[in-house]
Amino acid sequence: xxxxxxxxxxxxxxxxxxxxxxxxxxxxxxxxxxxxxxxxxxxxxxxxxxxxxxxxxxxxxxxxxxxxxxxxxxxxxxxxxxxxxxxxxxxx
Amino acid sequence: xxxxxxxxxxxxxxxxxxxxxxxxxxxxxxxxxxxxxxxxxxxxxxxxxxxxxxxxxxxxxxxxxxxxxxxxxxxxxxxxxxxxxxxxxxxxxxxxxxxxxxxxxxxxxxxxxxxxxxxxxxxxxxxxxxxxxxxxxxxxxxxxxxxxxxxxxxxxxxxxxxxxxxxxxxxxxxxxxxxxxxxxxxxxxxxxxxxxxxxxxxxxxxxxxxxxxxxxxxxxxxxxxxxxxxxxxxxxxxxxxxxxxxxxxxxxxxxxxxxxxxxxxxxxxxxxxxxxxxxxxxxxxxxxxxxxxxxxxxxxxxxxxxxxxxxxxxxxxxxxxxxxxxxxxxxxxxxxxxxxxxxxxxxxxxxxxxxxxxxxxxxxxxxxxxxxxxxxxxxxxx
Numbered sequence: 001x002x003x004x005x006x007x008x009x010x011x012x013x014x015x016x017x018x019x020x021x022x023x024x025x026x027x028x029x030x031x032x033x034x035x036x037x038x039x040x041x042x043x044x045x046x047x048x049x050x051x052x053x054x055x056x057x058x059x060x061x062x063x064x065x066x067x068x069x070x071x072x073x074x075x076x077x078x079x080x081x082x083x084x085x086x087x088x089x090x091x092x
Numbered sequence: 093x094x095x096x097x098x099x100x101x102x103x104x105x106x107x108x109x110x111x112x113x114x115x116x117x118x119x120x121x122x123x124x125x126x127x128x129x130x131x132x133x134x135x136x137x138x139x140x141x142x143x144x145x146x147x148x149x150x151x152x153x154x155x156x157x158x159x160x161x162x163x164x165x166x167x168x169x170x171x172x173x174x175x176x177x178x179x180x181x182x183x184x185x186x187x188x189x190x191x192x193x194x195x196x197x198x199x200x201x202x203x204x205x206x207x208x209x210x211x212x213x214x215x216x217x218x219x220x221x222x223x224x225x226x227x228x229x230x231x232x233x234x235x236x237x238x239x240x241x242x243x244x245x246x247x248x249x250x251x252x253x254x255x256x257x258x259x260x261x262x263x264x265x266x267x268x269x270x271x272x273x274x275x276x277x278x279x280x281x282x283x284x285x286x287x288x289x290x291x292x293x294x295x296x297x298x299x300x301x302x303x304x305x306x307x308x309x310x311x312x313x314x315x316x317x318x319x320x321x322x323x324x325x326x327x328x329x330x331x332x333x334x335x336x337x338x339x340x341x342x343x344x345x346x347x348x349x350x351x352x353x354x355x356x357x358x359x360x361x362x363x364x365x366x367x368x369x370x371x372x373x374x375x376x377x378x379x380x381x382x383x384x385x386x387x388x389x390x391x392x393x394x395x396x397x398x399x400x401x402x403x404x405x406x407x408x409x410x411x412x413x414x415x416x417x418x419x420x421x422x423x424x425x426x427x428x429x430x431x432x433x434x435x436x437x438x439x440x441x442x443x444x445x446x447x448x449x450x451x452x453x454x455x456x457x458x459x460x461x462x463x464x465x466x467x468x469x470x471x472x473x474x
Contacts, residue, residue, distance in 0.1 A: 027129050027263075027264075029128075029129055029132065030129045030130070033129075033131055033136060033244040033248075034244065034248060036348070039322075039393075039394065040393070041324060041391070041393055043393070043394065070396070072368070072394040072395055072396050073368050073373075073394075073395050074373075074392065074395070077324060077391035077392065077393050078391060078392055079388065079389060079390065079391050079392070080323070080377045080380060080381055080387050080388050080389075080390055080391075080392055081377075081381065081388030081389060083373050083374060083376075083377035083378075083392060084374070084377035084378045084380075084381045084388060
């Protein structure tokens with residue numbers, strides 16, 4: 001069966017998103033918590049706009065009027081070893 | 093919108109939703125009012141742990157009985173809440189901590205809990221990635237039936253099951269006014285209209301303070317920012333939740349493979365701050381790689397914050413307040429609301445439907461803060 005992947009980090013398809021919206025999860029933050037979209041290494045850069053567009057199609061609410069999920073630091077994955085290093089200057 | 097209900101629950105976190113489910117199953121007409129979306133408060137930010145190893149009898153017995161409910165909850169609700177029992181390993185760092193740990197274990201065993209005191213050599217058997225020297229431990233306690241579950245899935249499963257029983261959920265709806273008539277609850281006014289109800293449950297997390305203040309009931313809650321992080325997904329490395337009261341750290345590996353954990357930053361004070369801090373990232377990473385050096389190669393992905401609603405004795409405030417008949421408190425969970433939610437819902441349901449109370453419920457009422465002595469929960473992080 002063909003699947004249109006919406007979230008590559010968590011392997012979520014368009015069908016999964018539609019199913020969640022149709023069972024009452026009609027807010028981006030709710031969908032994020034239901035499906036884990038935006039919780040992978042890309043932090044939602046790939047999926048959130050796509051999910052917002054599907055949500056617009058389904059509910060009629062404009063993407064511009066939707067509240068975007070809270071942005072969580074860091075911007076890109078950082079190793080615990082780097083974060084734990086004692087002296088930033090000496091690390092160069 | 094509905095203009096009448098048997099019970100209005102304010103707050104769509106795990107406690108509000110589990111209570112809605114239990115009450116609806118007893119054929120009560122329930123309306124849940126949530127200002128954001130379900131799990132948008134402390135539930136959605138929680139560390140997912142389920143621990144029975146507490147220092148006070150109330151918390152231990154609530155947690156022990158909750159685990160019995162958690163064990164069957166996926167089947168009962170018809171959705172997988174990802175409950176797993178990998179145990180909780182509590183690090184013990186010195187002789188003073190060991191003395192308290194032994195007292196706790198004795199009390200926990202008297203309640204029928206299986207819990208062991210481990211020597212440092214036995215620790216890697218539970219979680220091979222731990223470095224006993226780095227942890228600087230003299231012992232540990234371990235309870236194999238502690239564990240974790242997915243707070244989102246649990247809350248959504250409760251809400252779905254409650255809806256099937258006829259409960260109504262109003263999300264993105266704020267409470268603007270509580271009306272009391274003849275010292276008894278009469279109605280709740282929301283941004284979507286007024287609902288008349290003789291029983292109102294205040295399960296709004298830290299916002300419970302603001303709700304109770306609407307009817308001049310002061311709640312002794314303090315907001316504490318808690319920061320938590322998640323790493324990238326890894327192969328299964330360990331099953332236990334590792335925790336230290338002295339260092340404040342706790343971490344576990346979730347079903348999807350990510351390591352989730354938190355620690356309070358030393359300078360943290362009570363307040364309504366929401367920004368994640370760099371101090372947390374450094375403090376967390378340094379402590380975590382000291383406990384488990386191999387994790388220094390692992391990427392941290394996300395870091396988030398929310399509040400604990402902390403009471404002076406770190407135990408929840410439950411039950412009816414003396415000032416207003418039908419006004420029931422369900423807050424002050426002090427960071428462990430998720431793990432005791434099954435039993436909290438049961439106790440409050442028995443009270444609301446049958447008028448039945450228990451020793452635990454009586455000991456957790458708001459009036460307890462009037463007396464001079466306090467039975468403080470000691471087994472807390474932060």
